[in-house]
Amino acid sequence: MITGPDLQSLVSQIADEMRARPDRGRVADYIPELARVDPAYFGMAVALPDGTVAAAGDADTPFSIQSISKVFTLTLALGIAGDRLWKRVGREPSGSAFNSIVQLESEKGVPRNPFINAGAIAVTDVILSGHKPREALGEILRFMRFLSDDQGVAIDKAVAESEQRTGFRNMALANYMKSFGVIENPVDYTLGVYFHHCAIAMSCRQLALAGRFLAQSGRHPATGLSVIQAERARRINAIMLTCGHYDGSGEFAYRVGLPGKSGVGGGILAVVPGQASIAVWSPGLDAAGNSHLGRIALEAFAKRSGVSIFGA
Amino acid sequence: MITGPDLQSLVSQIADEMRARPDRGRVADYIPELARVDPAYFGMAVALPDGTVAAAGDADTPFSIQSISKVFTLTLALGIAGDRLWKRVGREPSGSAFNSIVQLESEKGVPRNPFINAGAIAVTDVILSGHKPREALGEILRFMRFLSDDQGVAIDKAVAESEQRTGFRNMALANYMKSFGVIENPVDYTLGVYFHHCAIAMSCRQLALAGRFLAQSGRHPATGLSVIQAERARRINAIMLTCGHYDGSGEFAYRVGLPGKSGVGGGILAVVPGQASIAVWSPGLDAAGNSHLGRIALEAFAKRSGVSIFGA
């Protein structure tokens, strides 16, 4: 693992290379508000256990974390429901697109894993249970602020409303699960919370800081508090590795070799167990819906710093 | 990592625990020859870089490695075809059973990954290319003997013939791929080699030794020769992690946290990058077709020795 000044120069170097590349993928267009983001942005931040951050490019510009929020809602839901959560959602790769509904039909409404849309909606339903949407959302937001040591983390309401107006596919998924009893709260409540936590805006710096507990056996380095048991932190990393990039999860594991979770806003959170958490952001996506340059940047980082979990 | 005498006592302890458990899963019955194996067997072996092996239980009894052979044929095929191999087979988890044909229809005959049956047949076809079945099989066998430092590794012909007589599902998969041009050799040739390399019989000790290169950046520890480039060794580990246990791959990653590949003979080969390769064998399978006690033994091993790739 490269540390200190070497780490900063590596991150800066990669950011420079990425900003120069002409191939940037396609910005997500299915949420109108996201379609307006400039594809030229590129940011990267690496947070170490001691709280130091190596950052470069647009690492302090907030972006819509979208599905990356699913890592944090999964963490919260495991704290609330423990292993009972796994009655409502599986933990196998799906072999299909992020918003596919086919698998739900053959598996009686139980989504394959917590990182495809259907699974994340089911997880949100667990967090909501017994609360009002506003309360559940407040809890999620407080969690994100605590993890990133930053009270400035907020929800981008324009994005949330944009998705709420146009998220028919997610409404289909939620109603479909509801028909099997997998969703317990009113569909509108669950989706309201879901659309809003996906619309949390964070910078790479904030996101890398928020992800530290996954690299640190479940502990929050700044306070020493246990966010989640060490075994659960490992297991979340395992699910990120197998399911974190939709139907591009195998490709990410193959090329980058680190647990990671992408969002259609163009962000990726990656974890180097025991060493660091990394956030990258480039809005253009590849065919599987993952950040095109984000993945390439992480591949370069893992290769040059030798941090693959699959060997030297 | 536990080493030396501690490692031996850990392996012995786990073997004792496993032999005492009443739940043993179900022995595979779709290959008549395999259906006769006694479910009471349990063996385990851990091979370290220096060539020492900690073994317990039936670690020296040969068993049919079946799909574990796919790790080694993938290694050979990458040596032959390099990255051109990936035109014939993908590297994403399949989200379905080991012998499913559904995905082949929607993806024009290209199997999802090299570890489901269809993908392994396509990989075998690459190895066969330009050779006679006997020659290709000889090459595979020599490779296995070299990796395990043991000239005694052999093919169990009764098993190969049993599968050849009854392997209609694999004949369907191969003919289906042939109809899309994904199989280039005569279907009978490719399947002949496939059935025979699946019928290789090895003990846990031999298998753990054969897997060392995956833990050692692609190098064969005994000779220092490079079996495969370090990057490719890492990537094979990544595919083992995401696809090595069919539709139970997510579960294995979640519970064990190591790259692994199972076979319906009840064996599993697992890799601790940089540290060790591990083979376990218990013939009874779980619903996804993976060794029931084998997985439990590896989960116990990873937990007690703290070797998960996903963190401490």
Add this chain to the structure above:
Amino acid sequence: MITGPDLQSLVSQIADEMRARPDRGRVADYIPELARVDPAYFGMAVALPDGTVAAAGDADTPFSIQSISKVFTLTLALGIAGDRLWKRVGREPSGSAFNSIVQLESEKGVPRNPFINAGAIAVTDVILSGHKPREALGEILRFMRFLSDDQGVAIDKAVAESEQRTGFRNMALANYMKSFGVIENPVDYTLGVYFHHCAIAMSCRQLALAGRFLAQSGRHPATGLSVIQAERARRINAIMLTCGHYDGSGEFAYRVGLPGKSGVGGGILAVVPGQASIAVWSPGLDAAGNSHLGRIALEAFAKRSGVSIFGA
């Protein structure tokens, strides 16, 4: 074709036989209001071109026509949109259950035919276009009253509301189609009309009368008015034959040999082209969701009167 007194005695005989049978299928339980209907009911009515009706059993008891309404909404929508309708819905058998969502994913939100739920929702959306839900519903109801020469036909609001509260699967289908632009009106509007026209209550006598135009080249016998062009009447009959009984359509064609459309309320409307329209009602359903005794009664009727469209 049996006529006059013979027809009445045949219908009475079949009704008697059906009421005596112990096997009655299972009453639909997914709409709470329908689950309360007594499975002992059996009614049958045959309407001839001259307006005479041979009726027996509970032929004057109203029941929820459910999906049989789809024949009439298809007729109305063809009148409104003509062949442009077929851009929004196909006319092929689906090969899957009435509420399956799988096919919608592979065919970009266009349902296979107007008689599965998704297709009927799309047809309702065409009728709604440019109207308020109340107006569209009024038009459908006036149409049913006109066709059956009976101003007493009405909507069972308890059933409509029961389905509106629990119809999550249909909400999923509608939102899914909306995500592809196949539904143009607000989902709640379209579903509101859909749930209400499915909740129309009619007796066998009313329903048989309403179906006469399909047997009479599209003409309404009482007034001589053309309900629809003769070619379109034939084509609606064709779609009833191939798609009218969900995934039991082949079975119905094979056994009965007449165009027909079933509803989960236990009703079936069948057509003898040029001769008669027939309504039967028995609330218990078979595995494919079609009236169990209703089909058997129609099979007996077709056999004894020799009216199969497939030959003498």
Add this chain to the structure above:
Amino acid sequence: MITGPDLQSLVSQIADEMRARPDRGRVADYIPELARVDPAYFGMAVALPDGTVAAAGDADTPFSIQSISKVFTLTLALGIAGDRLWKRVGREPSGSAFNSIVQLESEKGVPRNPFINAGAIAVTDVILSGHKPREALGEILRFMRFLSDDQGVAIDKAVAESEQRTGFRNMALANYMKSFGVIENPVDYTLGVYFHHCAIAMSCRQLALAGRFLAQSGRHPATGLSVIQAERARRINAIMLTCGHYDGSGEFAYRVGLPGKSGVGGGILAVVPGQASIAVWSPGLDAAGNSHLGRIALEAFAKRSGVSIFGA
């Protein structure tokens, strides 16, 4: 029904119109031998109960009947196995392509109907049972000669061998069914008979004559012998209507309104119950694999002569 001289002039008129059309579809290219057929051919023949035939165009040129043979093998198999046949094959439309394998996986190897490839292979297996391939084939051929009153009907061996060399998809289907026990004979035997009966060459005249029993309550008009019970003839017509044109069956019922069975050689056999059997041939196919001009010619014939089974 138009008869006598009117019928001849109608058939001639349609043949003239069809020969003049520029749109001819695409000749099947997946069987090399068929790919060479000139798309300019067009033939049509209508056989009446009294044995008179109205023919036009290339009505006396033999072509490969391909899947039309499945109507006759179904008839034979029903004679051999009776209703036990329906344990090996269903009678529902498939909702997918003629050579799809997806449905077989979810329905445990039982094909949906006797007219998709998998179903026809299962039917052939029933005919073969207890015979040598040569004997079964002889029986099929004698049956075709008897039905068409023509000893000249023969198998085109070049076509049979062409398909045998390249029919990997059918080999996949057969092996897949074999793995579920749906095929009882050796796969090679069953496929050998299947490929050969598909390769029977007949002219429109011969084919129209052979189909008369379906229009005549199962009787062979020339001899008065019963080929099959009247009820079974009706039911075969029903299956032709719902399943006779693969995933274009709904379209054919909608446009033509007659039971029919197509083959990739470009032929279609249609039945007017009680009145006539019709054969057309034009080698170019539409997207669903059915003769493009053949369907248009039958649509014109049904419309102008008013013979739809769905009404006047």
